[in-house]
Amino acid sequence: MNVNDIKHAGLKKWIEDFAALTNPDEIILADGSSAQYDELIDQQVAAGYATRLNPAKKPGCVAYNSDPSDVARVEKRTYISSVKQEDAGPTNNWMDPTQLKKEMTDLYRGCMKGRTMYIIPFSMGPLGSPISKIGVEITDSAYVVANMMIMTRVGVKVLELLGTDGYYVPCYHSVGKPLAEGESDNGKWPCAAMEHKYISHFPETREIWSYGSGYGGNALLGKKCLALRIATVLARDEGWLAEHMLILKITSPEGKSRFVTGAFPSACGKTNLAMLIPTIPGWKVETVGDDIAWMKFGSDGQLYAINPEAGFFGVAPGTSDDSNRNALIAASSNTIFTNVGVTEDKDIWWEGIGYDAPGKLIDWNDNEWVQDKTDKTQKPAAHPNARFTAPAVQCPSIAAEWEDPKGVPVSAILFGGRRPKTIPLVHQSHDWAHGVFLGSIVGSEVTAAALDVKAGTIRRDPFAMLPFCGYNMGDYFQHWLDVGHAAPDAEKLPKIFYVNWFRKTAEGKWLWPGYGENSRVLKWVFERCEGTAKFVDTPIGIMPTIDAIDRPEGVTEEDMKELLAVDLDGWINEVEDIRTNHYPKFGNHLPKELAVFLDTLESNLKAAK
Ligand code: OXD
């Protein structure tokens, strides 16, 4: 099938208009077939953009290196371009949509010269699910097409669902590097200069316009752009939730299963938690999704979640047999690696993979690289944000229900961040609205030196949505409260917990081992849902009694007391920081209900002193 066979007149005209503006050499429809995927990858390997990995070690896998200027999401070039600036709120970059569209139209003019334009019809969520949404991405990057084919459901079946007049979210993408007559990329990753990169969202018209970057969330427009920023706007208007959350299934030794979603800022081990291998005998954890959850009430009054994605775009460095064996297995075939080291026998390697580099590598900058453990200043072979793009279905822990079109019923929602002090291992909200308060105050220690924030400081990242909310975050808090008020049956709302795997002693030693041991906390969450867990009420919320969570090896009773203590002074400082530096940002968009929770927390803490 090709573009001329498209039956949807509006879609056809939209494609023709953009082709007239961007002037590509040819137009190809991504039909979703494995034959087309293989052909694309073969072409990319032949043109020098990608290296085919050793079929005996990594069958069906390729490795790409990007341009050093194009290695991550670029938040400072990401815009929520609503008509009114106030609707983008204090946490988003804003530009007037007319001005932004003018600037970007000028950049798009002729930008696909010498390149192929690909049309990618995609579904976020299982085909035909009442919770799914359809998008169409136009791109001039074959890398984007191949990644979208793993991360979403692509092709002819989506066009069939669209019919002759179905609704889709229109998404423009170009790497922003037109080729002159006879010019070639010579196998180098094409992209535009930083000041010409734009990741733009138009919430009123539900459009995504991306230019200049070929990497990850900047270019695979189904993920952060559609499934979070635009979806939050759709969810607000339609009464559901589009969230930066993993979805997991936990099953007790008695065979009872519950589903849990969890929001954690980037770099807090979300993918590891979603694929966790429990250390407690008899318990099982399975994966439904590792990054995004869309949640809607079912006709039974229960909140149901789907994973809108079909693959994992996971951070490679640090992924090892110990930290996440399931991810390594998922990414052992039919996977695209970006910015990792490649060994002489064409296998992959990265820092934290669990073994030393086997001989000479080609690093992510295309240079020869030999590991020198005595050189503390040696640049890494893999970029810290190097990624694997792997099909979800290949994950050994994938749950049988992961593609269920009606979604999975959610029993519990976790919020968390990287907090060395103050925040206990786990506490639970009294109810939904109190849980919204907990989500609104989430913060995480800044670890990446690249961020414009001093390492070691706490960056508030409410609901782990700071870079992903498509409208005013104060209004987003209100939407969460409204969802609770509108719940058909408040008893059936998920219970909400705040967890912290990252507590340290004054000497900087981890108090909690994390990874598979986090299953002990999940067990307590499960038991709270069952009504069987031991708990106490405290000034900050409901907490486990000291003996309610089995201690992992190496965690003493003293450690456990510290992990489950209410640090009154620490919390009083926390309240002060929220009152001074966090909540005021939202001005009159901050829901009154949340300000009341902050006052109540403060008086509870003072009364307990
Ligand atoms: C991601 C992120 O890439 O959250 O998933 O940054």
Ligand code: MN
């Ligand atoms: Mn994410």
